[in-house]
Amino acid sequence: MFNGKSILVTGGTGSFGRECIRIVLERYKPSRLIVFSRDELKQSEMQQDPRYDSPCMRYFLGDVRDAERLARAFRDVHVVIHAAALKQVPAAEYNPHEFIKTNIQGATNIVDAAVNCGVQKVIAVSTDKAVNPINLYGATKLCSDKVFVASNSYAGRNATRFAVVRYGNVIGSRGSVIPVLLRQRARGRLSVTDPRMTRFLIALGDGVRFVLDCLEHMVGGEIFVPKLPSCRLSTIVDAMRDGCEIDTIGRRPGEKMHEVLIAEDDACNTVELADRFVVTPSHHFWGNRVANLGGRRCPDGFAYSSDNNPDFLDIDRVREICRSVARDLGLDDGF
Numbered sequence: 001m002f003n004g005k006s007i008l009v010t011g012g013t014g015s016f017g018r019e020c021i022r023i024v025l026e027r028y029k030p031s032r033l034i035v036f037s038r039d040e041l042k043q044s045e046m047q048q049d050p051r052y053d054s055p056c057m058r059y060f061l062g063d064v065r066d067a068e069r070l071a072r073a074f075r076d077v078h079v080v081i082h083a084a085a086l087k088q089v090p091a092a093e094y095n096p097h098e099f100i101k102t103n104i105q106g107a108t109n110i111v112d113a114a115v116n117c118g119v120q121k122v123i124a125v126s127t128d129k130a131v132n133p134i135n136l137y138g139a140t141k142l143c144s145d146k147v148f149v150a151s152n153s154y155a156g157r158n159a160t161r162f163a164v165v166r167y168g169n170v171i172g173s174r175g176s177v178i179p180v181l182l183r184q185r186a187r188g189r190l191s192v193t194d195p196r197m198t199r200f201l202i203a204l205g206d207g208v209r210f211v212l213d214c215l216e217h218m219v220g221g222e223i224f225v226p227k228l229p230s231c232r233l234s235t236i237v238d239a240m241r242d243g244c245e246i247d248t249i250g251r252r253p254g255e256k257m258h259e260v261l262i263a264e265d266d267a268c269n270t271v272e273l274a275d276r277f278v279v280t281p282s283h284h285f286w287g288n289r290v291a292n293l294g295g296r297r298c299p300d301g302f303a304y305s306s307d308n309n310p311d312f313l314d315i316d317r318v319r320e321i322c323r324s325v326a327r328d329l330g331l332d333d334g335f
Helices: 015-027 040-047 067-073 089-094 096-117 136-155 177-185 204-217 233-240 264-269 289-293 315-329
Strands: 006-010 032-037 057-061 079-082 121-127 161-167 189-192 198-202 223-226 230-232 245-248 260-262 270-272 276-279
Touching: 006 015, 015 032, 015 204, 032 040, 040 057, 067 096, 079 096, 079 204, 089 096, 089 136, 096 121, 096 136, 121 136, 121 204, 136 161, 161 204, 177 189, 177 233, 177 315, 189 233, 198 204, 204 223, 230 233, 233 315, 260 276, 264 270
Parallel strands: 006 032, 006 079, 032 057, 079 121, 121 161, 161 223, 189 245
Antiparallel strands: 198 230, 223 276, 270 276
């Protein structure tokens, strides 16, 4: 699908962006693969990394807040993978204006640039926190999702197509629970918000491969949701607690007890396939294309939540994940 294409990744120097670019280089032969980000140091580091050594690589400094810069970057681009976002939940609660500018205004800038430049496909990476949001980060991503879905109508017939991928917490990503607890473990004391919490988990590479697969099959307007395992915070703590004291500190601002990937109110528009759910739009532009997806309609009252998920990780699997993350971070993995 990507051979001979020009592909641009916003947030290309982030965790998702780097892994996405690595996998695309490994699997395909694009004509251009463009890193779009605002961090010149990270771009410089990528240019020196042999994993990204390819004549198709391009580096474009810019911010999704800057509509003119996006319009310049999107010229002759076929596919855009939109991964740029501000995402730290506590930071969003205290800096709402900045999150709105990047996550919402940035989304509208992406749409305008893609439509004006004739981009064929745009897929945006979203989060479980966009469903029934209680924090500012989730609210901005909900707005972003709505912008991308509705933009299929805005773009017109036979024009740019937009879709969204929504999944849970990425294992080992910056600021996520496992790296935080692993670093605390080295000091012999674990701080736990609430051991009853549950979360969806996905490996970074699995998230990237899912996004690329959705790009291939999207027709526009879908929100793709992979089927993921859930994990209890208490299981993560038990997997690494040996010799550590435990402090229960309570939920941070904007945190949920459980995460939701598909809300009950979306069940009527959701189709279940073997490995994923697809939330289809209610807008008229979708027409009868839902039949092309196959699968079956979800029953009324269905919801996909981290606490009612039939697939939970046991302590042995969680311990294996923690060891892998510890090795990646250069920490003690002997537990």
